[in-house]
Amino acid sequence: MAELHLPATLPSLFEDLPRTLEVEAGTVNEAIDRLDQRWPGMRDRLCEPGPQLRRHINVYVDRERAGLDTRIEDGSRVDVIAAISGG
Amino acid sequence: MPRRVVLLVGTRKGCFVMESDLDRRDWRIRGPYCDGWPVYHAIYDGESGTIYAAAASEWHGSGIWRSGDLGESWQLSSEGLGYGEDAELKLSKVSGLSAAHGRVLAGAEAAGVFESRDGGATWSLKSTLDGQPGRELWNIPENQPPGHLGMPAIMPHPTEPEHFWVVIQGMGIFETTDDAATWTPRNNGLRAAWPREHEDVGFCVHKLVMSPLDTDRMYQQNHVGMHRSDDGGHSWVEVTEGLPTEFGFAAATHPHDRDSFYVIPLDPGHGRFMPDGHASVWRTNDAGSSWRRLESGLPTQDAYLGVLREGMAIDDLDVPGLYFGTSTGQVFASADEGESWSEIASYLPAIASVEVAVVE
Numbered sequence: 001m002a003e004l005h006l007p008a009t010l011p012s013l014f015e016d017l018p019r020t021l022e023v024e025a026g027t028v029n030e031a032i033d034r035l036d037q038r039w040p041g042m043r044d045r046l047c048e049p050g051p052q053l054r055r056h057i058n059v060y061v062d063r064e065r066a067g068l069d070t071r072i073e074d075g076s077r078v079d080v081i082a083a084i085s086g087g
Numbered sequence: 088m089p090r091r092v093v094l095l096v097g098t099r100k101g102c103f104v105m106e107s108d109l110d111r112r113d114w115r116i117r118g119p120y121c122d123g124w125p126v127y128h129a130i131y132d133g134e135s136g137t138i139y140a141a142a143a144s145e146w147h148g149s150g151i152w153r154s155g156d157l158g159e160s161w162q163l164s165s166e167g168l169g170y171g172e173d174a175e176l177k178l179s180k181v182s183g184l185s186a187a188h189g190r191v192l193a194g195a196e197a198a199g200v201f202e203s204r205d206g207g208a209t210w211s212l213k214s215t216l217d218g219q220p221g222r223e224l225w226n227i228p229e230n231q232p233p234g235h236l237g238m239p240a241i242m243p244h245p246t247e248p249e250h251f252w253v254v255i256q257g258m259g260i261f262e263t264t265d266d267a268a269t270w271t272p273r274n275n276g277l278r279a280a281w282p283r284e285h286e287d288v289g290f291c292v293h294k295l296v297m298s299p300l301d302t303d304r305m306y307q308q309n310h311v312g313m314h315r316s317d318d319g320g321h322s323w324v325e326v327t328e329g330l331p332t333e334f335g336f337a338a339a340t341h342p343h344d345r346d347s348f349y350v351i352p353l354d355p356g357h358g359r360f361m362p363d364g365h366a367s368v369w370r371t372n373d374a375g376s377s378w379r380r381l382e383s384g385l386p387t388q389d390a391y392l393g394v395l396r397e398g399m400a401i402d403d404l405d406v407p408g409l410y411f412g413t414s415t416g417q418v419f420a421s422a423d424e425g426e427s428w429s430e431i432a433s434y435l436p437a438i439a440s441v442e443v444a445v446v447e
Contacts, residue, residue: 041163
């Protein structure tokens with residue numbers, strides 16, 4: 001299980017979505033799949049076709065900048081950040 | 088509930104809803120809605136009573152919000168709004184919306200028409216106008232920096248469900264009469280101030296409107312000039328003479344007079360504000376043969392206001408009300424066909440669109 005932290009811009013878009021949750025996944029991409037299964041449409045909020053992370057969505061695994069293929073270990077902390085983007 | 092007038096205001100920081108009784112003097116503002124996402128166009132579908140708002144978040148991509156209760160609650164969907172994982176085209180924004188004949192159409196950037204027949208819950212791609220003249224150029228980013236040329240507007244025919252028109256930025260108008268199976272460019276008579284590679288396209292149509300009384304009577308604000316069509320867009324004649332500039336974005340047709348039409352000319356350079364800081368709406372009563380400045384109640388000095396393509400709307404009451412929203416967050420309203428104006432919102436975020444509906 002990894003601990004996943006989501007940005008404040010997401011919970012209002014999905015019913016009962018918490019800011020922090022536990023997820024069972026081997027990569028960042030799999031973690032997004034798990035979220036999309038539970039909250040359909042989540043992948044489109046985080047990823048563009050490719051697939052790749054959206055330009056202003058940054059993901060960190062254990063405080064290191066990550067991509068969709070980055071591995072997640074049991075006990076990892078995954079932070080999804082809505083990066084600063086204009087005023 | 089008595090009939091009331093509802094304005095939908097799409098802004099850089101969400102959608103706002105303004106309401107008044109039929110006098111249109113006292114307005115109440117609600118919002119911001121849509122989680123503060125930038126809203127490019129918000130419309131009211133009179134058939135279903137649903138508001139649709141086309142939005143694009145810097146963080147979370149494009150989507151279309153919908154509300155079945157005049158803004159009290161909202162849902163977002165982008166299901167089906169895209170060109171696919173391996174497609175040549177990338178969807179960066181949805182903008183122009185139209186609702187008619189039991190469906191909603193959305194124009195996208197890169198240019199494509201999307202359709203929803205389930206009230207905005209899901210969307211499907213109808214057409215990217217493949218094979219049309221200029222099509223090979225308009226979606227190549229290096230041909231038109233800083234990005235793609237999109238489809239900012241879709242205009243449905245009022246009685247023929249398979250008949251509608253789309254605008255491609257920098258290319259012009261295309262008409263379909265078979266529900267997007269085939270298309271015909273409709274730019275005959277327009278002019279351009281730049282080289283063009285194709286005879287039928289390469290024109291910069293900013294706003295296309297049709298008289299609700301006569302589907303043959305259309306007007307358009309072009310990058311270069313005001314134009315009128317008397318044959319359903321098959322040919323165009325220029326009617327710029329008498330206006331302070333040839334440039335602008337917004338336009339509106341009078342609901343009870345096919346010869347009356349409103350525009351907001353803007354400085355065509357970098358400013359793109361009302362010329363000389365003198366706020367005005369211009370009206371013709373003779374299909375563009377002459378123009379009259381409407382300014383009573385508007386700021387006539389130091390008012391460098393911009394109004395975008397969806398920024399002006401007109402209601403269909405007996406004495407129509409006219410409304411426009413500015414790039415600096417003001418909404419101005421007239422309850423007497425534009426003869427006199429008042430500022431009904433002063434401090435909204437930058438406004439992209441204003442639409443009006445009379446609801447029960």
